[in-house]
Amino acid sequence: MSSGTILSGAEIVIKALRDQGVDTIFGYPGGAVLPIYDALFKQNQIKHILVRHEQAAVHAAEGYARSSGKVGVVLVTSGPGATNAVTGLVDALMDSIPIVCLTGQVPTHLIGNDAFQECDTTGITRPATKHNYLVKDVNNLARTLHEAFYVAKNGRPGPVVIDIPKDVQFADGVYRTPGESQPKSYRPQVKPDLNKVEEAVEMLANAKRPIFYVGGGVINAGPVASQLLTQLVRMTGYPCTTTLMGLGAYPAHDQQWLGMLGMHGTYEANLAMHGCDLMVCVGARFDDRVTGKISEFSPGSKKIHIDIDPSNINKNVRVDLPIVGDAAYVLEDMIRIWKARNKRADQAALKSWWDQITVWRSKDCLKYEKTEKVIKPQYALERLRAAIQGRDDVFISTEVGQHQMWAAQFLPFNKPNRWLTSGGLGTMGYGLPAAIGAQIANPGALCIDVAGEASIQMNIQEMSTALQYRLPVKVFILNNQWMGMVRQWQELLHGSRFSESYSEALPDFVKLADAFGGVGLRATKVSEVDDVIAEMIAIPRPVIVDMCVDQKENCFPMIPGGKAHNEMLLGPADKVSEATPEEGMVLV
Amino acid sequence: MTTQDTNIRRHTISVLVDNEPGVLARVIGLFSGRGYNIESLTVAEIDASDSLSRITVVTSGTPMIIEQIKVQLERLVPVHKVKDLTLEGPFIEREMALVKVVANGEKRVESLRIGDVFKARVVDATINSFVFEITGTADDLNRFIDLMQQLGEVDISRTGAAALSRGTSTL
């Protein structure tokens, strides 16, 4: 079928998806998308995964996208289908995940009439997406679809909605191929200004206390960017820290990696950020969870910021040298120029910098009380870590809360695209559908959702999806019977008034797994942990593990809201110094 | 940005956009969603064959905020070009207002005299009122309206600023 062919709108949708290389979509039917479902029925090149809630369709598509590097595609109906998808869209917007979401709409002539299942989808999703479209003429449909893919994956990636009225799905129109449909305006800069890269290399070579601060943008730039980053970090011998979203961009087993930074980052990473004289930020956005108190953030450093999106530069923190471009291109140029100019780090300065870092490291900030009495959540994760050590095919997703932070701290991420978490929006309910998406993109891999007992209940219905498609995803619940992260803040900042943070009336997760047709396992004693983990991995079906952990454990280190990097709490013995100032309390 | 930068300045920004449904909502949503200030905003199609519109926004903020506003505008998909007229050399800014003044006797005559001084045109008249059409900078208009308010009851409709750079450069 060539360009210029006449097809129905619904057929145009399928054809355009095929031409964009799509083989899987996540969706849920309804009246306003029936023609597209009909066209799907008549073909077998695109596989449709039927989720149980539209929010989960978007999260599954996010998991699929992040674990494969492809664009995730979603199909939902008008009205409630579209509104249910909104949380997922904002999640993808915050975390730079490329998504194309097709929504059905009431027929054109009814738009604005409060028709059945009508909502102003483009109005509602305008601030929830990178861009959105309402297609009123079937002859614009193919071009719009192709443009949507272009916008979703170029520049800072993000979600794009295409709202398609039902009459447009039925109408006949001309098909256009991707090549004929370049957008007129949106042209993000990917190649950097070389003068700036040269300047960066000079700054790098002259630094005494340098650090690489690496974020999710390096993952967005593809696996080659992680390789280049690793090469540059090793060439220079400098320390490197990653954000929550950047985990896996630099191998976690490497000595030059200081761990994650930020609110629950390591002591060494945060103090190195505080004390550095040169910060090289690659694809990170100076989020408030990372900077802590802005006015005291890394006071003595020069800052280089490499980012594809100029609007993320000088937004929270003023930098000395901004470099706009794709991380892979910029890193490649940096390596080339570093080599061409025979640069070498100041070895004496570097040695004393590493000596200092070694002292910080020796605090062993992730240590926790080892006990036989109760399963510590950190212990459960350490055992999981041991069980997956050396495997290249493990994908970890998470829900949101303490378990998420512990997973970030204790699990090994040595390669990009294997860590799926909701960082920017912090969406409870993200992890299970994301694991499902990752499992679909990576059949045969081990996909584990590290969950909390509260979060998992937000999209637990997706167990049914896992069963339907025989996806052997694992839900590893660190069940502390509390909304632990909320309880922790109430304990530290609200005088231990535990308002509504107890997980009352919990379901029996083992029976629940059973009810869905999966397998439920439980560990209540330290001695059971290893067996349960081994069994979970061995069972080739969906599994829910109810890991009954210490109810009172808190997540450390922690920089309380409004504090600086050097005001970290390291363990239960540390108290929040003086009353946290008002400005800190209001932060989330 | 949270530095206590008090260096707030008024900027006139010219934005070339695709003339398509929703484009104005995107621009306004960006300003309200991110807490930027809009003093005035005007929009109209300027090129029918290419379907382009020009939006002129007058805003104010610290240099860092103004920079953010510009890069945020640039990343909107239907935006072709963003030009900060205030920074990029001399420019002309004009606004039009219709000002109705309800007044009698000496005050009515006075309003006519002031209208004359400001080169405002009378576009409607009754025994008890005038409607003036006045064009000028926002400051000119403010001064005119101030004076008129002292003479009687006033009703105002303003267009917001239209602006172009001086000299040969085009957007």
Ligand SMILES: Cc1cc2nc3c(=O)[nH]c(=O)nc-3n(C[C@H](O)[C@H](O)[C@H](O)COP(=O)(O)OP(=O)(O)OC[C@H]3O[C@@H](n4cnc5c(N)ncnc54)[C@H](O)[C@@H]3O)c2cc1C
């Ligand atoms: C409970 C909880 C606790 C948290 N605690 C922490 C914490 O302790 N530490 C922490 O780090 N985070 C933490 N987060 C996450 C935090 O909220 C942010 O999501 C995260 O810090 C942002 O990561 P990032 O800076 O890597 O940016 P991302 O959100 O990954 O953004 C990527 C950046 O890279 C740019 N970019 C995109 N593509 C490219 C490309 N191709 N080339 C170059 N640049 C590109 C983008 O423009 C953007 O600036 C927490 C979240 C939750 C829910």
Ligand SMILES: Cc1ncc(C[n+]2csc(CCOP(=O)(O)OP(=O)(O)O)c2C)c(N)n1
């Ligand atoms: C949808 C949503 N609602 C509320 C929150 C606020 N919140 C953050 S963590 C958390 C508690 C999570 O509890 P649980 O899943 O048991 O994880 P734990 O912290 O105990 O490991 C809550 C309510 C959120 N992040 N997302």
Ligand SMILES: [Mg+2]
């Ligand atoms: Mg919990």
